[in-house]
Amino acid sequence: MPGYTQSIQNLMNELARLPGIGARSAERIAFHLLKQEPQEAMKLAEAIREVKTRIKHCSVCYNLTEQDPCGICADAGRDHSLVCVVEQPKDLLALESTGLYKGVYHVLLGRIAPLEESHPQDLTIDALVKRLEAGGIREIIMGTNPTVDGDGTALYIQNLIASRFPQVQVTRLARGLPAGSNIEYANKNILADAISGRQKM
Numbered sequence: 001m002p003g004y005t006q007s008i009q010n011l012m013n014e015l016a017r018l019p020g021i022g023a024r025s026a027e028r029i030a031f032h033l034l035k036q037e038p039q040e041a042m043k044l045a046e047a048i049r050e051v052k053t054r055i056k057h058c059s060v061c062y063n064l065t066e067q068d069p070c071g072i073c074a075d076a077g078r079d080h081s082l083v084c085v086v087e088q089p090k091d092l093l094a095l096e097s098t099g100l101y102k103g104v105y106h107v108l109l110g111r112i113a114p115l116e117e118s119h120p121q122d123l124t125i126d127a128l129v130k131r132l133e134a135g136g137i138r139e140i141i142m143g144t145n146p147t148v149d150g151d152g153t154a155l156y157i158q159n160l161i162a163s164r165f166p167q168v169q170v171t172r173l174a175r176g177l178p179a180g181s182n183i184e185y186a187n188k189n190i191l192a193d194a195i196s197g198r199q200k201m
Ligand SMILES: [Zn+2]
Pocket: 058, 059, 060, 061, 062, 063, 069, 070, 071, 072, 073, 074
């Protein structure tokens, strides 16, 4: 896009790096922002600044939170011996929306995907091992997505737990979830069934 001033070009470049935004959309959004009143456009900048300064990962479960530990980890009313392992914070939110799960979580912040150069050491698996070493966990529920990579990740963690923590039971969310689907898009009833019908791996 030659001809734009440097600052407009910078804005379009940054917008075009966002997921799902191509060069065309970046141009359209940039000109929309230029047309807006300054205080209106700055709301977006402020929202980005706020989310990046206030939101962090819980030091226990890696959920996104404004307080550390997060509200779920700090809740004494939940079953801390039951840990559901999910790929992303949005999966945790989907499971929480069922209102049925009373355990706690561990967010991997990804999945093992060799083709995408995502390896076990890139995830929060070390932190999960530390939680297991600390004791008090009786069951790990693998809540990774029912995809090839999600299943592979679940299997990797199951093997790890079986070899180092044989006293800990490992279960998998029930197969009410369609294969290849994403937990974040599943409806509440299906997720509720997947939790209650979980099976030993
Ligand atoms: Zn937490």
